Each structure stands twice: as C-alpha cells, then as structure tokens.
Amino acid sequence: MAGETTDREVRETVAALRAEGLKVTDIHVHPLDVMGHVLPEDSVAAAAGAPAEAAGVGRAPSLSQRLAFGPLADALMRAVFRFAPGAAHREIAHVFAGASRERVLREMDDAGIDRAVLLPIEPWTPWAGVADAYTGDRLAVLGSVDVHRTPESEIPALVARFRERGARGIKLHPNLQGFRPLPEQNPPAIARRLRALYAAAREHRLYLHFHGGRSFFAARADARYPETPRLRDAALLSAFVDADGRSPFFETCGVPVILAHLGHFGVHPFDGALLRKIAERYPNVHFDTSAASAPRIRAALEAVGPKRLLLGSDGLYNSLYHSLAAVVHAADGDRGILRDVLRGNYRRAFEKVG
Numbered sequence: 001m002a003g004e005t006t007d008r009e010v011r012e013t014v015a016a017l018r019a020e021g022l023k024v025t026d027i028h029v030h031p032l033d034v035m036g037h038v039l040p041e042d043s044v045a046a047a048a049g050a051p052a053e054a055a056g057v058g059r060a061p062s063l064s065q066r067l068a069f070g071p072l073a074d075a076l077m078r079a080v081f082r083f084a085p086g087a088a089h090r091e092i093a094h095v096f097a098g099a100s101r102e103r104v105l106r107e108m109d110d111a112g113i114d115r116a117v118l119l120p121i122e123p124w125t126p127w128a129g130v131a132d133a134y135t136g137d138r139l140a141v142l143g144s145v146d147v148h149r150t151p152e153s154e155i156p157a158l159v160a161r162f163r164e165r166g167a168r169g170i171k172l173h174p175n176l177q178g179f180r181p182l183p184e185q186n187p188p189a190i191a192r193r194l195r196a197l198y199a200a201a202r203e204h205r206l207y208l209h210f211h212g213g214r215s216f217f218a219a220r221a222d223a224r225y226p227e228t229p230r231l232r233d234a235a236l237l238s239a240f241v242d243a244d245g246r247s248p249f250f251e252t253c254g255v256p257v258i259l260a261h262l263g264h265f266g267v268h269p270f271d272g273a274l275l276r277k278i279a280e281r282y283p284n285v286h287f288d289t290s291a292a293s294a295p296r297i298r299a300a301l302e303a304v305g306p307k308r309l310l311l312g313s314d315g316l317y318n319s320l321y322h323s324l325a326a327v328v329h330a331a332d333g334d335r336g337i338l339r340d341v342l343r344g345n346y347r348r349a350f351e352k353v354g
Contacts, residue, residue: 179231
C-alpha cells in the first residue's frame with residue numbers, strides 16, 4: 001500500500017491474512033481495570049444487567065490514541081490524574097462498566113482479532129477471578145503475583161497453579177505493583193520474593209511480561225492497598241539495562257521476556273538505538289506495541305525488525321481495532337511483516353514456551 005492506509009484497506013488486509021489461516025493475536029488486553037478505580041465485582045454486577053450492545057470502547061479510539069500517544073496526550077493524562085482525579089475515575093469507570101467475557105469477545109470480533117491474552121495485575125485484578133470468568137479457546141490468561149502480600153514460601157506453589165490452569169506467562173507491573181525488576185534494588189523481603197518468583201518461572205517455563213515505561217495514576221485508588229507503594233518510573237528501560245543495552249537480568253532469567261509499550265510508555269523521545277542494542281544482545285526479549293502510535297511502531301520496526309514485535313492493544317483502556325490498525329499502518333500493509341507481528345512471533349517464541 002502506498003501512502004496512508006485507509007480504514008477499508010486495514011480491514012481488507014487483516015481479512016486477507018485471516019483468510020490465509022492467520023490467527024490474529026492481541027497479547028496485551030486488560031479485561032478489567034488494573035488501576036484500582038473499578039473493583040472486579042463492580043464490573044460483574046454492571047455486566048449482569050447490561051444489554052448485548054452495552055457501551056464499550058469498540059471502534060472509538062481513546063483520547064490518547066487520537067493524540068497518537070504523544071507528549072500532549074501524556075501531559076493531559078498527568079494533569080487529569082493530578083488535578084482532576086474524579087474525572088479520571090469517572091472515565092475509567094465508564095470504560096469498564098459492564099466489562100465481561102462477552103464484551104471482550106465482541107470487541108475482538110469488531111477488530112478482527114481471533115485470540116487475546118488477558119493480563120490481570122494483583123492485587124487490583126485478582127488472577128483467579130479472571131481465570132475463572134474469562135474462559136474459552138480464544139482467550140488465554142496470564143498469572144500475576146502480588147510481591148507485597150504473597151509470602152515467599154507460597155510463591156512456588158502459586159506459580160505451579162498458573163501452569164496447571166494453562167497460563168504461559170506471568171504479568172508484572174513494577175510501577176503499579178511497587179517493586180523494581182532487579183531483585184537487588186528492592187528491600188530484602190521483596191528481593192527474596194522476586195528471586196523465588198523468577199526461579200519458579202524458570203522451573204515452569206513461563207515467560208515474563210513486564211510493563212515498560214512510566215505510569216500515570218490517581219492517588220485516590222491507593223487507599224485500598226496502602227501497603228503497595230506505587231512507583232512512577234520503576235519500569236523504564238534503564239531499570240532493566242545500562243546505556244549499552246547490557247542486562248544481567250536478561251542474561252540470567254532463563255525465560256522469554258516481553259517489554260510492553262515498546263518499553264516507552266509515557267517516554268519521549270523514542271530511543272530506537274537502545275531497543276536495537278537490547279534486541280541484538282538478547283534474543284529472548286521482545287516488545288509489544290500496546291499504547292504506541294503508528295509512527296512509533298514504524299520506528300521500532302526500523303530499530304529491531306519485525307521478528308521482535310508483538311501486537312498489543314492495552315485494551316480495554318484503548319480500542320483494540322485502532323491498536324491493530326496502528327500496526328497495519330506502521331507496516332504499510334506489508335503482509336510478511338504483519339504475519340510476524342500479528343501472530344507468528346508470539347506463536348514461535350511464547351506459545352511454545354512450555
């Protein structure tokens with residue numbers, strides 16, 4: 001496709017790939033609010049009385065998507081969470097009102113997505129509740145561990161349960177969950193729990209899916225779990241690697257790793273050179289495209305190539321369709337690139353982890 005890809009061309013391209021047998025897979029979907037504004041039971045109660053066409057993100061792009069996840073979008077997000085937390089709460093509550101398995105499947109159908117990997121984040125979204133409610137061949141659920149509340153002695157058995165329930169990986173959010181990825185950079189008790197978690201992931205061959213970048217959130221949600229400190233910058237690329245892209249963690253973790261948001265959520269400018277260094281040194285590290293604009297995804301393609309990128313949406317905070325469309329735009333409709341990013345890379349590197 002020459003020039004800007006139209007909505008019709010996006011849908012035709014995706015439909016053609018699916019007709020070939022490609023199972024488009026979004027590997028970064030939050031079916032429930034993970035920021036503490038909407039309790040899971042609130043969403044369940046709302047969903048019970050919601051009509052089939054209940055409001056959702058659907059085709060409508062989020063404000064951040066309309067602003068291409070640029071500096072203006074981040075400045076507005078920071079300002080709203082800081083100065084108008086009530087407005088942020090109401091917006092998130094609206095997005096997740098009536099969240100349910102059926103709604104996720106509807107939005108997947110509208111977007112042209114065949115399969116989704118759902119990401120709970122303890123304690124905000126309990127893993128067991130998501131695993132019980134979001135079942136079926138089209139949905140996979142990762143595990144999640146709250147390193148502030150889970151005793152070190154219980155972590156191996158918990159991770160074994162993830163594997164028994166069919167999880168292929170563990171979602172970790174250093175900013176929301178209040179820890180730093182390298183154990184030695186945490187208080188001793190948290191460091192021991194992280195080492196136990198990483199060892200159990202190796203034993204059960206589960207990949208690790210980290211948030212990558214900054215976070216913005218409202219303080220009012222912290223009261224539910226006051227012992228979990230929220231950190232703004234604990235998941236920057238500099239938390240994993242040095243300026244040359246070297247990482248003792250990536251060298252020794254022994255499992256595949258995904259850095260969400262291309263490692264750059266809320267970070268400007270984009271450091272493609274550092275991504276390239278990481279990709280060249282560590283074949284076990286991939287990057288998902290969640291909350292990234294087409295230009296940023298294009299820059300990532302130039303930096304690390306199509307074999308290291310994975311489709312992600314950060315839904316339901318963002319529109320699944322527009323997240324998929326951003327990848328098609330970035331690839332200029334190149335079906336070889338899209339076969340890798342929309343499915344092939346995840347199938348090769350992550351679905352067969354175990």
